[in-house]
Amino acid sequence: MSRKSEDTRARILDVTLNLLESGAPERTRMSDIAKAAGLSRQAVYLHFPNRADLLIAATKRLDEKVDIDATLAESRAATTGAERLPAFIAAWGGHIPVIYPVGRALMAMMATDAEARAAWENRMAAVRHGCAAAVAALARDGDLRPGLTEERATDLLAGLLSVSLWEHLTQACGWSQEDYIDEILRLARTALTGPG
Amino acid sequence: MSRKSEDTRARILDVTLNLLESGAPERTRMSDIAKAAGLSRQAVYLHFPNRADLLIAATKRLDEKVDIDATLAESRAATTGAERLPAFIAAWGGHIPVIYPVGRALMAMMATDAEARAAWENRMAAVRHGCAAAVAALARDGDLRPGLTEERATDLLAGLLSVSLWEHLTQACGWSQEDYIDEILRLARTALTGPG
DNA sequence: CGTCAACTTGACATCGTGTCAAGAAATTGC
DNA sequence: GCAATTTCTTGACACGATGTCAAGTTGACG
Incomplete structure (x- = not known):
C-alpha cells in the first residue's frame, strides 16, 4: 500500500x-x-471491488471530511432532554443536505444491491441511536408524553428526521433549511412531549 | 381491440x-x-411498450379494483375541518398498504426512468390535492395554527402521509396499521392546529 | 538491472430491457 | 367454411452497465 x-x-x-x-x-x-x-x-x-463498496467508502470519506462526530458531540453535551432534542435535530438536520447526494445514490442502489442496502441501513441505525439518546434524556426528565414508550418515541423521531421527509420538504416543496429545522423541531416536541 | x-x-x-x-x-x-x-x-x-408503462397501468387497475375514489368520498363528505382531517388520514393511510407493493416497484424505477418518476409524482400530486382540501377545511373553520400558511400546512400534511414515513413506521419499525393512523393523526393535529 | 506495484488496453461474460422478422394459431368477418 | 386479420411464438439481436480476465506497459526503488 x-x-x-x-x-x-x-x-x-x-x-x-x-x-x-x-x-x-x-x-x-x-x-x-x-x-x-x-x-x-x-x-x-x-x-x-464494485460500485456499492465505492459509494460506501465515499460516504465514509465524507463523514471524515465534515467530522460528523464533532457535530453530534455538541448535542451530546446537552444534559437535559429539553436541550438535547433541539441540539440533535439541528445537528442531524443540518447534516442531511451534506450526505444527501451520496445517500441518494446509495438509496437508488438499495433496490437491487443487498450490500448497498445494508450500508445505508447501518448509517440510519446510527441516526436512530442518536434519536434514542435524545428520547432517553427526555424520559429521564419525565418529559415524555404519557403512554409513549421510549422505543415508540425513537421510531417517531427517526421517522421525522428521515432523509425522505427532508427531501420532500426542502427539495420537492422548496422549504429553506431553517424552516425545515423549525418545523421538525416543533413536530418532534409536540409528538414526544405532548401538548404543553 | x-x-x-x-x-x-x-x-x-x-x-x-x-x-x-x-x-x-x-x-x-x-x-x-x-x-x-x-x-x-x-x-x-x-x-x-415498456416496463414503466406496464407498472403504471397496473397501479391504475389497482385503483379501479379498490375504488379509491369511493374511499376518499367519505372524507370529502365531512364538512368541518376537524372531521375531515381524521377522515382523510384514515382513508389515505389505509390505502397506502394496498398500493405499497406497486408503488415500491415504481419508486425503484424512478431512479432511472423519467416516465416512472412522472407517473409516481402524478399520483402523489393527487394525494397532495386531498391534503390541500383537508387543510382548506381547517382554515375555513379558523383552526389553522397562526403563522402557518395553507400551502405550508399542505406540504407538512403530505409529508406526514408520505409512503416513506408509512414504510418506516410499519415496515421497518413494525407498528400496526392502527398505531400508525393514530400517531399520524395526532402529529397532524398538533402540527396544523397548534397546541390545544 | 531487475522487480514489484500501479495502471492500461482490449476482449469477454452476464443480466435485463427493448427490437425485429418470420411464421404459427386463433378469432373474426363475410 | 374460408379468407383475412389479430394474437401470439420462436429465435435472434442490439444496447448499456457491471464486473472479470489476461497480457502488456510504465515507473519507482533497491
Whole structure:
C-alpha cells in the first residue's frame, strides 16, 4: 500500500463525491468516475471491488471530511432532554443536505444491491441511536408524553428526521433549511412531549 | 381491440400485481410477468411498450379494483375541518398498504426512468390535492395554527402521509396499521392546529 | 538491472430491457 | 367454411452497465 495507491484511492472518492454533488447523479457510472479521476475504468476496480463498496467508502470519506462526530458531540453535551432534542435535530438536520447526494445514490442502489442496502441501513441505525439518546434524556426528565414508550418515541423521531421527509420538504416543496429545522423541531416536541 | 386482447391485457396486469404483492418484488422482470401470465416475453410487449408503462397501468387497475375514489368520498363528505382531517388520514393511510407493493416497484424505477418518476409524482400530486382540501377545511373553520400558511400546512400534511414515513413506521419499525393512523393523526393535529 | 506495484488496453461474460422478422394459431368477418 | 386479420411464438439481436480476465506497459526503488 504505497503512498501513491492511497492517493489514487482518495482521488477516486473525492471525484465520486464531486460527481454526485454536481447535479447529475445518474452520470456516475464506473466509467464516469474513472474518466473524472483520470484513470481507466479497470483501474477503479483495482481499488474498489464494485460500485456499492465505492459509494460506501465515499460516504465514509465524507463523514471524515465534515467530522460528523464533532457535530453530534455538541448535542451530546446537552444534559437535559429539553436541550438535547433541539441540539440533535439541528445537528442531524443540518447534516442531511451534506450526505444527501451520496445517500441518494446509495438509496437508488438499495433496490437491487443487498450490500448497498445494508450500508445505508447501518448509517440510519446510527441516526436512530442518536434519536434514542435524545428520547432517553427526555424520559429521564419525565418529559415524555404519557403512554409513549421510549422505543415508540425513537421510531417517531427517526421517522421525522428521515432523509425522505427532508427531501420532500426542502427539495420537492422548496422549504429553506431553517424552516425545515423549525418545523421538525416543533413536530418532534409536540409528538414526544405532548401538548404543553 | 377484440375481447381476447383486452382479457390478456387485464391478465398481465393482475399477474403483475400478484407478483409484486407476493413477497419477491425483484422477481418481476418482464420475463417473470410473461411466464406468470402464460405468455412469451414478447407478447407482453405487444400490450405494453415498456416496463414503466406496464407498472403504471397496473397501479391504475389497482385503483379501479379498490375504488379509491369511493374511499376518499367519505372524507370529502365531512364538512368541518376537524372531521375531515381524521377522515382523510384514515382513508389515505389505509390505502397506502394496498398500493405499497406497486408503488415500491415504481419508486425503484424512478431512479432511472423519467416516465416512472412522472407517473409516481402524478399520483402523489393527487394525494397532495386531498391534503390541500383537508387543510382548506381547517382554515375555513379558523383552526389553522397562526403563522402557518395553507400551502405550508399542505406540504407538512403530505409529508406526514408520505409512503416513506408509512414504510418506516410499519415496515421497518413494525407498528400496526392502527398505531400508525393514530400517531399520524395526532402529529397532524398538533402540527396544523397548534397546541390545544 | 531487475522487480514489484500501479495502471492500461482490449476482449469477454452476464443480466435485463427493448427490437425485429418470420411464421404459427386463433378469432373474426363475410 | 374460408379468407383475412389479430394474437401470439420462436429465435435472434442490439444496447448499456457491471464486473472479470489476461497480457502488456510504465515507473519507482533497491
